[in-house]
Amino acid sequence: xxxxxxxxxxxxxxxxxxxxxxxxxxxxxxxxxxxxxxxxxxxxxxxxxxxxxxxxxxxxxxxxxxxxxxxxxxxxxxxxxxxxxxxxxxxxxxxxxxxxxxxxxxxxxxxxxxxxxxxxxxxxxxxxxxxxxxxxxxx
Amino acid sequence: xxxxxxxxxxxxxxxxxxxxxxxxxxxxxxxxxxxxxxxxxxxxxxxxxxxxxxxxxxxxxxxxxxxxxxxxxxxxxxxxxxxxxxxxxxxxxxxxxxxxxxxxxxxxxxxxxxxxxxxxxxxxxxxxxxxxxxxxxxxxxxxxxxxxxxxxxxxxxxxxxxxxxxxxxxxxxxxxxxxxxxxxxxxxxxxxxxxxxxxxxxxxxxxxxxxxxxxxxxxxxxxxxxxxxxxxxxxxxxxxxxxxxxxxxxxxxxxxxxxxxxxxxxxxxxxxxxxxxxxxxxxxxxxxxxxxxxxxxxxxxxxxxxxxxxxxxxxxxxxxxxxxxxx
Numbered sequence: 296x297x298x299x300x301x302x303x304x305x306x307x308x309x310x311x312x313x314x315x316x317x318x319x320x321x322x323x324x325x326x327x328x329x330x331x332x333x334x335x336x337x338x339x340x341x342x343x344x345x346x347x348x349x350x351x352x353x354x355x356x357x358x359x360x361x362x363x364x365x366x367x368x369x370x371x372x373x374x375x376x377x378x379x380x381x382x383x384x385x386x387x388x389x390x391x392x393x394x395x396x397x398x399x400x401x402x403x404x405x406x407x408x409x410x411x412x413x414x415x416x417x418x419x420x421x422x423x424x425x426x427x428x429x430x431x432x433x434x
Numbered sequence: 435x436x437x438x439x440x441x442x443x444x445x446x447x448x449x450x451x452x453x454x455x456x457x458x459x460x461x462x463x464x465x466x467x468x469x470x471x472x473x474x475x476x477x478x479x480x481x482x483x484x485x486x487x488x489x490x491x492x493x494x495x496x497x498x499x500x501x502x503x504x505x506x507x508x509x510x511x512x513x514x515x516x517x518x519x520x521x522x523x524x525x526x527x528x529x530x531x532x533x534x535x536x537x538x539x540x541x542x543x544x545x546x547x548x549x550x551x552x553x554x555x556x557x558x559x560x561x562x563x564x565x566x567x568x569x570x571x572x573x574x575x576x577x578x579x580x581x582x583x584x585x586x587x588x589x590x591x592x593x594x595x596x597x598x599x600x601x602x603x604x605x606x607x608x609x610x611x612x613x614x615x616x617x618x619x620x621x622x623x624x625x626x627x628x629x630x631x632x633x634x635x636x637x638x639x640x641x642x643x644x645x646x647x648x649x650x651x652x653x654x655x656x657x658x659x660x661x662x663x664x665x666x667x668x669x670x671x672x673x674x675x676x677x678x679x680x681x682x683x684x685x686x687x688x689x690x691x692x693x694x695x696x697x698x699x700x701x702x703x704x705x706x707x708x709x710x711x712x713x714x715x716x717x718x719x720x721x722x723x724x725x726x727x728x729x730x731x732x733x734x735x736x737x738x739x740x741x742x743x744x745x746x747x748x749x750x751x752x753x754x755x756x757x758x759x760x761x
Contacts, residue, residue, distance in 0.1 A: 352559065352570075353529075353530075353556055353557075353559070353570070353572045353575070354572045354575070355556065355572070355575045356575055356577075356578075357575050357576075357577040357578070357623075357626055357630075358577070358619065358622075358623040358626060359614070359615075359616065359619070359623070360556045360686075361555075361556070361609060361610070361611035361614060361638050361686045362558065362559070362611075362614070362685035362686040363611075363614040363615050363616075363685070363686055364614075364615075364685055364686070365614070365615070365688055366615075367615040367616075370558075370559060370562075370685035370686065371559040371561055377615065377616075379616060379619070380615050380616045383616035383618065383619045384616070396619065396622060397622050397625060397626065398626075399577055399581065399626050399629055399630050400577075401578075402534065402573075402574045402575075402578045402593070403573075403574075405573070425593045425594050425595060426591075426594060426595020426596075427582070427585050427589070427591040427592050427593040427594055427595040427596070428581070428585075428593060429581060429584075429585050429589065
């Protein structure tokens with residue numbers, strides 16, 4: 296693989312102002328209210344049955360841990376239903392993207408925390424993948 | 435699950451085995467592994483002592499990574515000490531206590547110390563342990579770690595893309611829990627783990643054999659079993675209290691009422707023997723499930739019982755696993 300190493304951070308401008316700030320506010324207000332969104336800035340809600348994976352106390356992006364209780368509640372916060380039980384049930388009800396539950400999601404880019412995923416989608420900043428992340432898979 | 439473009443699969447891996455365990459799996463032996471909670475001692479002999487009862491009884495010993503979120507001797511160090519003592523080790527890597535830098539450094543370091551089998555997992559919550567106030571990391575999840583380990587081994591690169599001078603050589607394993615919700619998703623999650631790089635799986639403790647049967651049938655339907663060796667987790671309870679503990683205190687374990695009732699209905703003096711009987715019955719049942727390549731034995735302060743189960747299941751003598759000499 297002859298790719299050179301890109302050490303630059305993904306393109307962005309610092310503190311959002313004007314339209315970008317408004318966009319961030321709108322996204323935060325609506326998604327926090329509807330999905331209990333944690334503003335990771337790299338939204339995959341549609342791939343996880345509209346259940347925000349960042350609510351999982353272990354921040355799992357690829358499915359449940361092994362600790363889900365038999366009644367489907369979370370091992371860390373037993374008063375909460377497992378985010379991934381919700382994701383599985385939610386994904387079965389979606390008209391599209393059901394197969395996304397089988398996709399391997401890439402590691403979180405923690406620099407995007409508290410930024411707008413809508414903006415990052417447009418600027419493609421959320422497409423950043425480390426050079427050594429192999430998207431094609433094995434097995 | 436997508437096929438790798440190179441058409442590689444775990445079973446048709448390169449003919450040179452990566453580890454002693456790998457050699458047995460390639461040969462089609464029914465393998466036996468066991469879990470060793472590493473000690474709380476700075477005395478190197480403590481590790482060998484703890485594993486003494488497993489020598490010659492099992493093919494490889496898992497060195498747990500701060501199991502139940504309690505710190506113990508680092509699994510990499512424990513594995514190294516086991517290898518020195520001639521016991522094949524499987525080193526666990528949990529994502530709770532290290533970020534992606536620490537995990538990659540330790541994968542490489544473990545390989546340099548002679549580790550030839552690794553198992554990647556998410557890790558229990560810190561709330562389950564004796565430092566509930568700690569900051570859990572979970573920078574990456576188990577599936578990310580599997581792919582990173584596989585990329586380090588096969589492509590000789592870190593996640594960043596930076597080249598390794600000498601890539602590690604180890605067999606890569608994962609865990610799966612066929613017994614916890616969402617049950618229907620679990621086989622797909624197995625598929626994701628294989629796609630990410632897992633070559634063998636150790637399952638969570640199986641008391642409910644029917645659930646494991648369904649899980650394996652579904653995995654077979656998805657075409658996963660040609661790509662992975664599945665070792666069924668079997669627990670050897672020492673007493674009825676042990677079964678209660680698993681049912682009430684350990685999340686994610688399905689302990690049917692019949693199991694608890696059976697041990698409860700046994701006189702205290704006979705409970706240890708009844709626990710062994712129970713484990714033997716489960717071993718017998720899981721052996722008949724197509725695709726199960728071995729068993730992974732677990733217990734709590736009852737290590738002697740593991741040898742008894744292996745012997746009475748007719749799984750002795752174990753074929754020689756020559757632990758790898760440390761380079």
